[in-house]
Amino acid sequence: MSEGGIVGSFIVPVHPHTVLVPEQNEGWQRLRNAFDEAAQRIKDSNADLLVIYSTTWPSIIGHQIQADPNPEWVMVDHDFHDLGSIPYSFNIDSEFAHAWDEANKKRGLKSRTVNYTGFPIDVGSVVALKLLNPENAIPAVIVSSNVYANRSETTVLAKSCLDVIKATGRKAVAVTAMSLSNRMFTTAIDPKDDKIHSLKDDEWNRKILEFLGEGRLEDVGQLSRTIHKQIRVQKVVAFKPMWWLAGMNENRNNLTGDVLAYEAIHGAGGAVVHLDPTPSGAGDKEYDEDDVEFFSGERNVLDAEGDAPSFDAQLSQPQQTATSSGPALWEPTTGESSVNSDAAPKPVGMYPHARRVGDLLYLSGVGPRQPGTNAIPGGPICDEQGAPLNYDIKAQTKAVVDNITRILEEAGGSIDDVLDVTSFLVDMDRDFAGYNEVWADTLGKVGPTRTTLAIRALPTPIAVEMKVIARAPKEN
Amino acid sequence: MFESWVQRVVFGLNADADIAVKRLACNMTQGEIVAGCLAPHPPHLVYAENPPQNEPVAEGGWEQLRWGYERLRDSLKDVDYDAIVLLSPHWQTYVGTHFLGLPNFKSLSVDPVFPNLFRYHYDLNIDVDLTRKIHDKAAEAGLAVKMMENPDFRVDYGTITTGHMFNPGWDKPLVVVSSNRSRDYYSVEVMQEMMIELGRVTREAILESGKKVVVLASNSLSHRHFTTESEIPEDMSKEHITSHAMHLWDMRMIDYIRSGQAQRILDEMPEFTEQAIAESDGGGLSWLLSTLDTPTYPGILHGYGTIIGTGNAIVEWPERNHKEASQ
Numbered sequence: 001m002s003e004g005g006i007v008g009s010f011i012v013p014v015h016p017h018t019v020l021v022p023e024q025n026e027g028w029q030r031l032r033n034a035f036d037e038a039a040q041r042i043k044d045s046n047a048d049l050l051v052i053y054s055t056t057w058p059s060i061i062g063h064q065i066q067a068d069p070n071p072e073w074v075m076v077d078h079d080f081h082d083l084g085s086i087p088y089s090f091n092i093d094s095e096f097a098h099a100w101d102e103a104n105k106k107r108g109l110k111s112r113t114v115n116y117t118g119f120p121i122d123v124g125s126v127v128a129l130k131l132l133n134p135e136n137a138i139p140a141v142i143v144s145s146n147v148y149a150n151r152s153e154t155t156v157l158a159k160s161c162l163d164v165i166k167a168t169g170r171k172a173v174a175v176t177a178m179s180l181s182n183r184m185f186t187t188a189i190d191p192k193d194d195k196i197h198s199l200k201d202d203e204w205n206r207k208i209l210e211f212l213g214e215g216r217l218e219d220v221g222q223l224s225r226t227i228h229k230q231i232r233v234q235k236v237v238a239f240k241p242m243w244w245l246a247g248m249n250e251n252r253n254n255l256t257g258d259v260l261a262y263e264a265i266h267g268a269g270g271a272v273v274h275l276d277p278t279p280s281g282a283g284d285k286e287y288d289e290d291d292v293e294f295f296s297g298e299r300n301v302l303d304a305e306g307d308a309p310s311f312d313a314q315l316s317q318p319q320q321t322a323t324s325s326g327p328a329l330w331e332p333t334t335g336e337s338s339v340n341s342d343a344a345p346k347p348v349g350m351y352p353h354a355r356r357v358g359d360l361l362y363l364s365g366v367g368p369r370q371p372g373t374n375a376i377p378g379g380p381i382c383d384e385q386g387a388p389l390n391y392d393i394k395a396q397t398k399a400v401v402d403n404i405t406r407i408l409e410e411a412g413g414s415i416d417d418v419l420d421v422t423s424f425l426v427d428m429d430r431d432f433a434g435y436n437e438v439w440a441d442t443l444g445k446v447g448p449t450r451t452t453l454a455i456r457a458l459p460t461p462i463a464v465e466m467k468v469i470a471r472a473p474k475e476n
Numbered sequence: 477m478f479e480s481w482v483q484r485v486v487f488g489l490n491a492d493a494d495i496a497v498k499r500l501a502c503n504m505t506q507g508e509i510v511a512g513c514l515a516p517h518p519p520h521l522v523y524a525e526n527p528p529q530n531e532p533v534a535e536g537g538w539e540q541l542r543w544g545y546e547r548l549r550d551s552l553k554d555v556d557y558d559a560i561v562l563l564s565p566h567w568q569t570y571v572g573t574h575f576l577g578l579p580n581f582k583s584l585s586v587d588p589v590f591p592n593l594f595r596y597h598y599d600l601n602i603d604v605d606l607t608r609k610i611h612d613k614a615a616e617a618g619l620a621v622k623m624m625e626n627p628d629f630r631v632d633y634g635t636i637t638t639g640h641m642f643n644p645g646w647d648k649p650l651v652v653v654s655s656n657r658s659r660d661y662y663s664v665e666v667m668q669e670m671m672i673e674l675g676r677v678t679r680e681a682i683l684e685s686g687k688k689v690v691v692l693a694s695n696s697l698s699h700r701h702f703t704t705e706s707e708i709p710e711d712m713s714k715e716h717i718t719s720h721a722m723h724l725w726d727m728r729m730i731d732y733i734r735s736g737q738a739q740r741i742l743d744e745m746p747e748f749t750e751q752a753i754a755e756s757d758g759g760g761l762s763w764l765l766s767t768l769d770t771p772t773y774p775g776i777l778h779g780y781g782t783i784i785g786t787g788n789a790i791v792e793w794p795e796r797n798h799k800e801a802s803q
Contacts, residue, residue, distance in 0.1 A: 060589050060784075061705045076629040078654070079571050085628040110704055116591045118584040120630060144588075148703050184570050186661060187620040233660040266571065384704060385714070 004170040006162075006248055006277055007045045009255075010038050010132065011212070011241075013270030014056050014124035014177050016075075019131060020083040024191040027263030034261035034272035035131035041274060042132055042173050049093060049172040050133055050140040051161060053244045056124035056177065059144035062110025063157055066121065066142040067097035073118060075126045079184075080266075088126050093139035096164060100141065103160035108295040108379050108389060109153065124177030132175065151224070151243050152292040152375070158247025159293065174248040176241035180205040180262075180269035181231035189266065197267035204231045205269040209262055212273050215255035215280040221246035222289070231269070249275065251291065254283030294379040294392065327459050329374065341410035344403050345369035348459045353407045356472050361411055363468040365424070368399030369460060371406070380461035381426065393434035396464050401442045404468055412473040418448045422467040428454035431463055507683045510557045512691040512768040513548060514733075514761065514775075514791040517564065517637035518783040519587045519594030521545070524710055527644060531595040537710025544779015544790035545641045551776065551792055557688040559603040560643065560650050561610070561678065561767075564694045565758025566634030567654040570661070572620025573674060574654040575607045578627060587633045593709060598636050603649035606685050610651060613677035619670065624654075638694035648690075653678075655758035664746040664757070671759035672742070675766025682767075691767050693760035697729055698722035698752035698787035705784065718785035725752035726780070726787035733775040733791055738765045755786070773798045 013031060017024070022032035042050070057064070072089040097113050104111035125142045133140060143161075146153065165172045181201035196202040208227065211220050220227070224239040232239060249255060256276040263270055327348045332340040338352035339361065347353070347364065354363045368377055378395030382388050405415045421443060425431050432452070439450075448468075458465055522530050524537040567574070580601050587594035607623070614621045635652050653674075659667035682689045700718040717723045725748055732740045741748075742765060749756050756762065765771070771793050779790040 057588060060701045061703060064591075074628045076626050078567060078632075079569050079574075081574075081624050081626040081629050082622070085626060112592075114591050116586055116595055118586045118595065119591055120586055120588050122588070146703075148701075183661065186571060186656075186658065188571060188622065233657075385706070 004165040004168055004172065006165070006174055007047050007171045008042065008277065009174040009217075009245055009249060009275040010042075011176050011178065011245070011271060011273040011275075012038070012128050012132065013179060013265055013268075013272070014054070014127060015265040015268065015270065016077045016080055016083055016086060016123055016127055017265050019086055019127055021191070025194050027194060028191070028265065030261045031263050031265070031270055031272060032131070037260055038272055038274060039132050039134060042138070045171070045173065047138055047171050047173040049096060049165070049170045050129070050138050050175060051172055051248070052125050052128050052140060052142045052175045052177060053145065053241055054122050054124040054128070054142060054177040055145045055179075055241055057122040057142070057144040058147045060147060062112065063104065063146050063149070064144040065097045065101055065111065065113045066092055066119070067094045067101075067113035067115040068092055068117075068119060069094045071119060071121055073121065075121065075123060077123050086126055086130065088121065088130065089136070090121070090129050091133075091136040091139050093141050096139070096168070096170070097141050099164045099168065100143075100161055103163045104157065106390065107156050107160045107293070109156055109160065128175055128177045138173075145240060149240065151240070151289060153295050154240050154243040155247040155292050156295040158244045162248060162250070174245055176245050178241045179265075180208055180271055182233055182268050183231065185267040194264045194266060196264045196269055201231045201269060205262065205271070209259045209271060209273065212275065213257045213259045215257040215275065216253050216285075217242070217249055217255055217257075217275055218246050218251045218253040218285045221251070222286070245275075249277065252277075252283075253285035254279045256280045296376050296379045339407065339411040341407050343371050343406040343410065345371050345374065354411060356411065359472050360419075361408070361413070361417070361470040361472045363404065363407055363470065365465045365467050366400055366403045366407065367458065367460060367462045367465045368396040368403065369462065370399065371403075376460075376462055381463050382461050391463060393431040393463055394438050396462060397435045397438040398442070400464055400466050401438070404466065408470055413470065415443070416446055417471040417473070418443060418446050418468055419471055420449045420469040421451070423450065423452040424455045424458065424465045424467075425452060426455060426457060426463050428452075435464055505686065507685040507687045507689065508796070509679065509682055509691055509768065510555050510688050510794075510796040511552060512764050512771075512793045512795060513642070513693070514764065514789055515545075515548070515638045515642050515692045515694055516541075516696045516788040516790070517566065517634040517694040518696070518786070518788065519590050519633055519637050520709065520783050522596060522637050522640050523593040525641075527640065529597045529640070532593055534593075534710050535708070537712055538715070538781060538783060540781035541779050541783070541788055541790065542641075544781070547778040548642065548790055548792055551778070551794070552690065555796060557648070557690050559606055559687055560639070560648050560690050560692060561606070561653065561682070562635060562638060562650055562692040562694060563653040563655060563758075563760045563763055564632055564634035564638065565655040565755055565760055566632040567652070568657050568758075569654040570657050572622055573614065573656045574622045574624050575611050576602050576629075576631065576650070576652040577604060577607060577623030577625045578602060579604055581629070581631050583630050585631060585633050585636045594633055594637070596633070596636050596640070598631060598639075600631065600639060600646055601649040603651055606681065606687060606689070607651045609681040609685055610653075610678050613681045614674055617673055617677050619674060619677075634694050638692055642692060653763075655760065657758070659749070659757045659759065664749045667757070667759050668742065668745055668762045671762035672766040674759075675763045678763070678767045679769060691764060693764035695755040695758055695760040696783070696786045696788045697726045697754055697756070699755040700753045700785060702785040715782055716785070717782045717787055722752055722787055725754070726789070730777060730780065730789055733789070734777055736772050736774045738768070738770045738772070741765060742770065752787075768793050768795060771795070771798070
């Protein structure tokens, strides 16, 4: 069986006008024509799976995947109910849905399938499937949009989907059902008067479409938060479908883009865009965020940049920082001879990162948590309820060494100054080999003495911590 | 307005409910809000009750809240009223405020977020006359409004849950009002301004209708969910508020409720809604307090509890016992 992959991606609008009343507005009709063109391209691609990520299906407990092989009902939009009803009967690939659900769990995501008579399939999915797959010839799968999910969770969701696509040799088309700018007019309008809600929204939409037309999907994903702040109503943070679609395309920035239509639907920006995987001339990209392989459980949407300070933070003791799980974080203490670094993770108690005594530096125990985000590379060892999770000891060990390096550099030294290390592992049997391998590639080359101990637990859900004594750089 | 009422009744230009006509004929009394209630809608409550209408079966759970609803029902069991007016944040509309506008809705409601808990067969009646009155008055006041008259429309699970928990016999007609998401578009302040106006016209329409009405705002207080669910959803050992800050906010609001300080709730609504991520963002609580003319008498706290971390209070403002508020 040949390896599967994405044979095409589409961005399509969510409102029901294109299904029910395209003739009432020339722009709606152009969108409908673009849908029809997209359907033909999908057919011509010989795709055997449609994967829909819908922004109009919100979820709270992780992500939900539709698994009813033949969901049937009549959909009526909450706002545009006067336009009519849309009966539907879809062809869902239940087997793929279950496989994706399992793949999600392997990558640390909360996930479940849904298979219930009468489940209300959302308007975005209904519009996409009615128009892109009018004869139900291609089996489909639909996934929800988690209201709390941030980039890491959404990216990993795409990666787990790709895992299954590749493993099963499927030729998949990825679809995001979404608006660009999503600010609608808040009163009824005559269809002929429809236009993008504001010039600013229109300008942003056109910039997004310029990028997509050049195949620069990853650039749009990287701009997701900025776009959200500029042209989206604020209920759900971030322009997250672009994270998912970028992930489905392996974060490439050199796709071949084609904007089939861009029009207003009751003020919102609706576009039909085709992204072909054939490489185009573009491709240069700038990463400013991690490429996440495993979801470590931190849904920090509520702490997103630009949000008002949380009430938790206001109530907390001044030197502490509230976290969603695990012990509170502290500012490192500052005393005579203390060495602290903004580039190292915050302590979980009242102590400094390091202390200088004579010619030696004594470091507090260093774990793999990341400065700023508190994320754990390789994933945490358990979830918030204490249930064990799969994790990558090599990634954790490497992150510990990186944190040690940062602290030593803050003191004016380097990793080459390390003299003695005491390592703590929470699962010696499972982890010693991986830990030892990373050690050999890093600190092993420096040559400090080492003691490795098995312990029952560490304060945060990590598998490894190191206690370091290093040579202090000479003071001027 | 009263004159136009008489004209319409006398000349047969309006086929309003018999009850209203009889009241006018007998003693010309105006309508009355007998109570206003904060009546949250997490589907977990219906799931835990195991009513015949709901498909999933539970081993109980969330008793503090379900007992709270029992106390609320007991409080009103001897009170005569004609209709229930309910605003649900899960009928979310962005193009103004909408109203269910057909006499009956019957279907299956499946919660898109918790389909494992809530698959409820509903059959509810609408007081279309009272609905129309509120709709028309809101339109006159300049609010964007629309009647929902598509028979295929599925009623949202928030309406069904609150409707069931408040009146499981479904023997009173409803007025169902959507949640205009103006907070998402503008700000809590703009949302509140619109909801206070909607509350004012709701009250006016009820008083002019000659009917006795209970008004329900179907929303939680603090609304930060846990993003995981225990294997047994009704495992109460896992249930608690998501954070100390959320608890403090909920208690602050409940303190205002219990001490008759509705105006302070409205005054602090922007901070509460933002910091507690409160479901008051849907406008229900502001609308309710405005409909009750911003009560200065204490609300009765029938129950408080958390559901997947969100804070939920069941509160009754017994306006029938505070006639000065009805004038």
